[in-house]
Amino acid sequence: MRARGLPDSSATLPEANFLFRELSSYLKREDVSELENAYLFSQSAHSGQFRKSGEPYISHPLAVASILGKLRLDTQTLAAALLHDVMEDTHVSKAEISNRFGKSVADLVDGVSKLDKIEFQTHADAQAENFRKMLLAMARDVRVILIKLADRLHNMRTLEAMRPEKRRRIARETMEIYAPIANRLGLNNIYHELQDLSFRYLFPTRYRVLANATKAARGNRREMVTKILDTIKQRLKVAGLDAEVTGREKQLYSIYTKMVEKHLTFSEILDIYGFRVIVKDVPSCYIALGALHSLYNPIPGKFKDYIAIPKGNGYQSLHNTLWGPYGTPIEVQIRTPEMHRIAEAGVASHWLYKSTDADLNDLHMKTHQWLQSLLETLSDSTDSLEFLEHLKVDLFPGEVYVFTPQGKILALPKESTAVDFAYAVHTDIGDCCVAAKINGENAPLRTMLRSGDRVEIVTASHAKPNPAWLNYVGTGKARSHIRRFLKTMQYEESAKLGERLLNQALISLKVDPETISAAQWEKLTRESGAKSKTDLLADMGLGKHLPAVIARRLAVPGESASGPSGTGGVITILGTEGMAVQFAKCCRPIPGDSIVGFIKKDQGLVIHTHDCPAALKNRGNSENWLDVAWGKDISKQFEVSIKVMVADQRGVLARVAAAIAEAGSNIDNVAMDEDEGKGTYTTMNFMLQVRNRHHLAQVMRSLRRIPEVAKITRMKS
Ligand code: MN
Numbered sequence: 001m002r003a004r005g006l007p008d009s010s011a012t013l014p015e016a017n018f019l020f021r022e023l024s025s026y027l028k029r030e031d032v033s034e035l036e037n038a039y040l041f042s043q044s045a046h047s048g049q050f051r052k053s054g055e056p057y058i059s060h061p062l063a064v065a066s067i068l069g070k071l072r073l074d075t076q077t078l079a080a081a082l083l084h085d086v087m088e089d090t091h092v093s094k095a096e097i098s099n100r101f102g103k104s105v106a107d108l109v110d111g112v113s114k115l116d117k118i119e120f121q122t123h124a125d126a127q128a129e130n131f132r133k134m135l136l137a138m139a140r141d142v143r144v145i146l147i148k149l150a151d152r153l154h155n156m157r158t159l160e161a162m163r164p165e166k167r168r169r170i171a172r173e174t175m176e177i178y179a180p181i182a183n184r185l186g187l188n189n190i191y192h193e194l195q196d197l198s199f200r201y202l203f204p205t206r207y208r209v210l211a212n213a214t215k216a217a218r219g220n221r222r223e224m225v226t227k228i229l230d231t232i233k234q235r236l237k238v239a240g241l242d243a244e245v246t247g248r249e250k251q252l253y254s255i256y257t258k259m260v261e262k263h264l265t266f267s268e269i270l271d272i273y274g275f276r277v278i279v280k281d282v283p284s285c286y287i288a289l290g291a292l293h294s295l296y297n298p299i300p301g302k303f304k305d306y307i308a309i310p311k312g313n314g315y316q317s318l319h320n321t322l323w324g325p326y327g328t329p330i331e332v333q334i335r336t337p338e339m340h341r342i343a344e345a346g347v348a349s350h351w352l353y354k355s356t357d358a359d360l361n362d363l364h365m366k367t368h369q370w371l372q373s374l375l376e377t378l379s380d381s382t383d384s385l386e387f388l389e390h391l392k393v394d395l396f397p398g399e400v401y402v403f404t405p406q407g408k409i410l411a412l413p414k415e416s417t418a419v420d421f422a423y424a425v426h427t428d429i430g431d432c433c434v435a436a437k438i439n440g441e442n443a444p445l446r447t448m449l450r451s452g453d454r455v456e457i458v459t460a461s462h463a464k465p466n467p468a469w470l471n472y473v474g475t476g477k478a479r480s481h482i483r484r485f486l487k488t489m490q491y492e493e494s495a496k497l498g499e500r501l502l503n504q505a506l507i508s509l510k511v512d513p514e515t516i517s518a519a520q521w522e523k524l525t526r527e528s529g530a531k532s533k534t535d536l537l538a539d540m541g542l543g544k545h546l547p548a549v550i551a552r553r554l555a556v557p558g559e560s561a562s563g564p565s566g567t568g569g570v571i572t573i574l575g576t577e578g579m580a581v582q583f584a585k586c587c588r589p590i591p592g593d594s595i596v597g598f599i600k601k602d603q604g605l606v607i608h609t610h611d612c613p614a615a616l617k618n619r620g621n622s623e624n625w626l627d628v629a630w631g632k633d634i635s636k637q638f639e640v641s642i643k644v645m646v647a648d649q650r651g652v653l654a655r656v657a658a659a660i661a662e663a664g665s666n667i668d669n670v671a672m673d674e675d676e677g678k679g680t681y682t683t684m685n686f687m688l689q690v691r692n693r694h695h696l697a698q699v700m701r702s703l704r705r706i707p708e709v710a711k712i713t714r715m716k717s
Helices: 014-023 029-045 059-070 075-082 094-101 103-116 125-138 142-157 164-184 188-202 204-238 252-262 266-270 282-295 337-351 363-377 382-395 418-425 427-431 467-471 476-508 518-528 533-541 547-554 613-617 652-662 693-704
Strands: 002-004 049-051 244-248 273-278 318-323 329-335 399-403 409-413 433-438 441-443 455-459 571-573 581-583 595-600 604-609 625-630 638-647 666-673 681-690 709-714
Touching: 014 029, 014 059, 029 059, 029 075, 029 094, 059 075, 059 142, 075 103, 075 142, 094 103, 103 142, 142 164, 142 188, 164 188, 188 204, 188 252, 188 337, 204 244, 204 252, 204 266, 204 273, 204 282, 252 266, 282 318, 282 329, 329 337, 409 418, 418 427, 418 433, 418 455, 418 476, 427 433, 427 476, 467 476, 476 533, 476 547, 476 571, 476 604, 518 533, 518 547, 533 547, 571 595, 604 613, 604 625, 638 652, 638 693, 652 666, 652 681, 652 693, 681 693, 693 709
Parallel strands: 273 329, 571 625, 581 604
Antiparallel strands: 002 049, 244 273, 318 329, 399 409, 433 441, 433 455, 595 604, 595 625, 638 681, 638 709, 666 681
């Protein structure tokens, strides 16, 4: 936007003086001088910088402030407009702006600077809508968008200075992103000007032809316009109305789109004359309409009552097309001054400077008022309601917009995490995700995403969904996939365990499991109401059926049905059974401990140490207890809890942790009990990972070597 090395420019620009004079018409003296300060500050920050056109850089923020001044916006917005590029282009910090001009102004400048960082590439139409939403979502304060739109408008007005390909890129972006936002927010003038300027740079030839033709036609039309204008004024006066009547110029871009979309010729469009009538209140609008109908016949099917049913962006007016003199169509818009204000300034009309309104800081209130005013004027027009829904999403963001590594945008509900993102991209990616990179940096899967994040998911082919994910996923898609996966997993693992339990029970009845025939299985499955043999086995694994009971029914009656059970083999525990086998949290058994198994309904087999007090309490119900033993060569790590009492001295935790690590164990968690032993001793509770009892003994030996360690206890409940 600028080149360096041109002559210095420290004198106040004449345009600045002009702006401050204009602003004096509606701002207080002290507000104007505050803005003069902002101007001088910005000018010195940008000194030595020039625009492509050769003008001093300050001319740009000044022009942006002027555009917003025409909308009669408040002092904070105007100050922020004057300062909107200082954070990006000079060394001024947010803190400095905050100190000099207040936090609100600094927040606005910061908001605009953040929006500037979004780099838009060319994209499909569907993406454009997401970009628009993201843009709105990222700006918490609508005034940030207003400044951004004014910034873009001035850049579009001065686009001539850019290289042709850059002109086209910026024009396309303006047409796809910024003009629709201006339209949504009801900023009609900015909307139309952005469209016309974009049109000019996107289709230079068509623009030139249309511009010349319109200019030529305007001369011929002048006489006709004056004649109709006078007739209308006269008729409204007769009807007793005090009305302001003006002729309307047509937008070049709207002429162009009508020609393309409605297949009309240029003269067919240009022969339609447009007039605007402003009267004091709503009843007068309808009286004016009636008066005009008595003057010229309305063309059937053209009447639109946007007063009764406002447009989605709050626009209100009566529209109709009449047959004018010599059969010329005349388009009229009838509205009140209030409606006119909203038509011109849209959402900005709510930040109009009011000297009595001291609390202009209350932005959410203001935004809320705008929404409220829309709500009040809304009828049941689905279009409007839909828009409102969008607007709410946009201004009170309940969604985050994030990028895939390919630059595609995904919209996710607020508080979504990397896991939600992974499932949103593809189920397979969700099922296999192990880590995430957010904006190029490693991040845990539970990281909550923010708008604008670029997210990359690291997958591993062997990886599986983790039940812990359910604690932090936000989207239904992720949740249901994880649940479904876990269910299948549990089912398969339970079935495997069920088979082992059954085989053990059969062996203890002295029945070879291999001798059970398919017919026997079929009969049993049918009788027990299970869907299949696997179902039945899974139910056993989950403790819904007792293996001993099933085994007796499968065993040939008479041969061993009355034989004693429990003398056969034991179930071998390897620690790799998955969800079907759980290690009780009360005693945390590790290989080497003597263990017992308890079949808990719906949970499968739970392993306790044989001396676990919690387990002893339930020993009476012997049918549910199984003999279990550890398998050989278990490589899995098990959690064990130990309590270490140490003399309270500096650095002792570090020495204890080092000793644990030295013994080859990992610390999952540590908690300190304060004040035990009146401050001389501290108790540390560690959750460690060990392979077996032998390994735990090594850890304890290593700990005893530390002089401060007074006592070590393994916790078993
Ligand atoms: Mn700018």
